[in-house]
Amino acid sequence: MAAVRTRTVRGRVAVYLLALAFAVFAGFPFLWAALTMFRQDSDLYVTTHNPFVLAKPATVSHITDLLRNTPYLQFILNNIVIGLATVVITLALSLPAAYALARLAGRWGERVGIGIFVTYLVPPTLLFLPLSRLITTIGLQDSIWSLIVVYPGFTIPLSTWLLMGFFRSIPRDIEEQAQVDGYSRMGAVVRTVFPLALPGIFTVIVFTFTLTMQDFIYALAFISSSSSMTVSVGVPTVLIRGDVFYWQSLMASAIIVAVPVALLYNLFLGRFIRGFTMGAVKG
């Protein structure tokens, strides 16, 4: 591995200084948000003292206000329902497709695989206008079902690509042995390959779920009543109310989502990278 070796003192100092600089650059907005969410109103609107010290005792009243008096929990619930439904659709369609592309397909499979990957490069920005009219035509506007139907459009390509990589890493002998033992092809796959691909499947579940939370443009275009909104659209549109910004609550609304999602990503990041690079390697 061509890592930077830090044998000299100068080299070590440089690494620590750069690491600190990047940590501050990446983390500063979150630090600022976390400080803000505990501030009292009178503390928030004083601009003369050092802003990195709380001038008044910390308070959680804005967080409880967010949870009790705003539709925030409804947004979260919507995100969970949309995320889970999208995961189900995505797995149901991409598991068989990825298996077939990794194991059964020859020349045509390679082309289909590339075609599926290319659909991932078609951005929502090009599709949201026709889709919004289609959604209205089938009567799903303002419903979370509009998003459940549309999101697999970008989660299936990524999941298929990732799962292809995971399937290719599982030796063929295992399922062939199961077939010799008397299972049908599908029986052998379900009993031997899927359990072995379970880490990959978990990775796909996590990334599908978090990708649905990232979307802004579809949710903004299709949904206009707050009861059907997701966090990404509800926070910047409904919670920023007129001229009075409830900044402590707003910062809390961002941090409450950001921290768990970041923890999840970190747990699965290694597998994600492995799957992504394996998908690109010919089996």
Added chain:
Amino acid sequence: MTVTEGSAREVTAAPRRARYLLDRERLLGPALVTPAVVYLVLVVAYPLVLAFLYAFSDVTTGSQSLHFVGFQTFIAAVKDPVFLTSLSNTVIFTAASQFLVVVLSTVLAFVLTANFRGRWFVRFLVLMPWTTPVALSSVIWLWMLDSIFSPFDWFAQVLGIVPPGGHIVFLGQSGLAMGSVIALQTWRIMPLATVILMAGLSAIPSEVSDAAEVDGAGFWRRLFGITLPLLSPVMTVALLFGIVFTFTDMAVVYVLTGGGPGNATQVLSSWAFYKGINGGDLGVGAADALFMFPVLLGLAAIMLRLASRAEVG
């Protein structure tokens, strides 16, 4: 693992034929792939075709009908003075942020592959801008760049850049607003590029660099002569993804500046949204968005060429 004889005998004729068919690979493959392909055709390919049709029609949100009007809609879209502003802003937004991303993420990838204490925590912090839903991180930046309560005002006051009690209006002046939007996008895409580059770095065998070191090549010589050239294909992949995600992004601009002040930070995607959804003019909105298509097509072609070259190699 064996099937008992009894259960095998109980299989009736019809399922047996189904099972037989499923065991035939030539039929099983397409049967497994088709559902996913059909779904993608319905929610991606079909709307994409519709987007082209819209751009040549007079379709609006409320209308039931759709008449083809040739290039009239395109001409109307291009004649709007905001269109050219949006187009050039999109290019500036993408070029500036992705230049910064490439430089910063390369340095960061080297830092994160070095050994130092607290590396996991730095990695965690550095990934957060990417993992946080973009609309939420944009709300955080909106508050951080507030015209009165920004913490940067305090720094500027302490450093004497602005007089005591003075403020920097980040989002209300066109130059600074554009800078803010670029900074947010750089901050948000940097982790993705870093992760891709780290994967690339770990795939470079250390022998080449080691041999050069034995031959007396210094750190910088090895970096620019060996490691960076070997890293450049992976860097291209990271850059292409960054460009796709930035060129078509609208959340950052929509939440942070709303395209303002005036239309100083308006980009193609946010302009298409204002025209198509808020203004109800689907045809003009689609035409605006379609100006991204040639660029995306080019990027996809480059990616596919890279992928096929990797397969040959």
